[in-house]
Amino acid sequence: MNFREVVIAVSIALMVLLLAYVIEAGGLGPIAPQRLRELAASYLLNTYNPWNIIQSAQSLEAVTAIVWDYRGIDTFFETSVLFISIVGVSLLFRGYREKAGISNRGLSEIVKTSTKILSPLILISGLSIAIHGHLTPGGGFQGGSFIAVLLVLLSVVFSLDFVVERGLSTSRLLVLRSLGLLGVLATSVALLVVGLLTGVNAYIFQNMVREGASLSMPPWFLDRPTGGTLLFFNVFEALAVAAGLSLAFIVLSLRREEVEEALEKGEWYE
Amino acid sequence: MSRALSYLAVFSMTYSFYIVFSGTTSLFSLVLGSLGSILVTVLVKSLLISRELSLSDIRRLTYLVLYYIYYMAVAEVRAHIDIAKIVLSRKINISPAIVKIPYYVETNYGMTLVAGSITNTPGTIVIQVDTGRKYFYVHWLVAKTFEPARAREDISTSFEKYSQKIFG
Incomplete structure (x- = not known):
């Protein structure tokens, strides 16, 4: 240990100590404000509030309640934006044709076998994150991304051929993606449709009982709250995101043989 | 059924x-x-x-549980102690080498279990598998021999005995 190392050690220790002192003394301002703002307080108070259902989402997770209930329309358009971007990706590569038998090597047999064992576990944990989106951190988008990892793993470990042979073609993924989005749409207008049919007042994106609208999504399933629409939103969103991200990944990792025709066509358009 | x-x-x-x-x-x-x-x-x-x-496969499941206990309580502990000795000693005495060892299990699951067991015990890592000729290439921190059959005895015989019974 020479003099240089001692100086470095002492100066790092000093830096940590001084920074800690500055933060402790409030030199950087309060780390978190002492008082909650009114808006935050009202969200925290009403996210799960069985005594004031008119303003409540009956969800234990404030973030999910804000994302899918209080600001539901905003989130709906966010989901649509992701959909449009995926439509854009497949439009950019239009004319490609998925083929099997181009390369079948992938990684070693050890990795393949381990991935096989992992695949149901990845799927079910993604589903679990989506199902519990209104109870714990997570939700449809997170669960869907989790599931999309499986396709990335399969196509790297086994090759894209394997995925296509198993029937996960991009056109089928697009159908799944659209089904998910239709599910989100159906959930958001479900109560409105029921209201129109029965002649009762109801809103778009209505979740629980609201002022002057007595319809409500089921607030409980067995022994846990469902957050009304939130459970359905999360499940459909998971389907939509999983299929959408998988589709984008496949399209971006197409092999040369598969896009050759598309490229020729592109030149022809020029 | x-x-x-x-x-x-x-x-x-x-x-x-x-x-x-x-x-x-x-x-x-x-x-x-x-x-x-x-x-x-x-x-x-x-x-x-x-x-x-089939129902008779329950026997294999029992072996799997037995193997898990053996592996976690005996094989893993033994390997950790060996490596800890090397890490903590003042004069580090190692002879790292890549050795070739054969395996005889027939299914991919069995082969993966053996490979995973070798890799998970400290000191040995499977870096390549030749499924055609049935060889593992193993990086061994304290290589005692380069002879495939004898290296196998030191590294994977006990793993393979169980793996054979579990997956065949």
Whole structure:
């Protein structure tokens, strides 16, 4: 240990100590404000509030309640934006044709076998994150991304051929993606449709009982709250995101043989 | 019958993992999770199972549990102590080398179990597998021999004995 190392050690220790002192003394301002703002307080108070259902989402997770209930329309358009971007990706590569038998090597047999064992576990944990989106951190988008990892793993470990042979073609993924989005749409207008049919007042994106609208999504399933629409939103969103991200990944990792025709066509358009 | 058993095997693996992962036994989670597990089972069954199971395979399951206990309580501990000795000694005495060792299990699952066991014990790592000629290439921190058969005795015989009985 020479003099240089001692100086470095002492100066790092000093830096940590001084920074800690500055933060402790409030030199950087309060780390978190002492008082909650009114808006935050009202969200925290009403996210799960069985005594004031008119303003409540009956969800234990404030973030999910804000994302899918209080600001539901905003989130709906966010989901649509992701959909449009995926439509854009497949439009950019239009004319490609998925083929099997181009390369079948992938990684070693050890990795393949381990991935096989992992695949149901990845799927079910993604589903679990989506199902519990209104109870714990997570939700449809997170669960869907989790599931999309499986396709990335399969196509790297086994090759894209394997995925296509198993029937996960991009056109089928697009159908799944659209089904998910239709599910989100159906959930958001479900109560409105029921209201129109029965002649009762109801809103778009209505979740629980609201002022002057007595319809409500089921607030409980067995022994846990469902957050009304939130459970359905999360499940459909998971389907939509999983299929959408998988589709984008496949399209971006197409092999040369598969896009050759598309490229020729592109030149022809020029 | 045997097909139903295969589905049941995949389902119970998926569902028990789900319960541990979600960390709750509320009815809400159990019911929705069982639906999800059924869906997942239908999707991945053909990927996981190449030979339909039969009731006599329960014997193999018992060996799997026995192997788990043996591996975690004996093999793993022994290897950790050996490596800890090397790490903590003042004069580090190692002879790292890559050795070739044969394996005789027939199924991919068996081979993966042996390879995983070798890699998971400190001091040895499988870096390549030749499934055609049935060889592992293993990086060995304290190589005692380069002779494939004798290296196998030192590294993987006990793993393979069980793996043979579990997966064949």
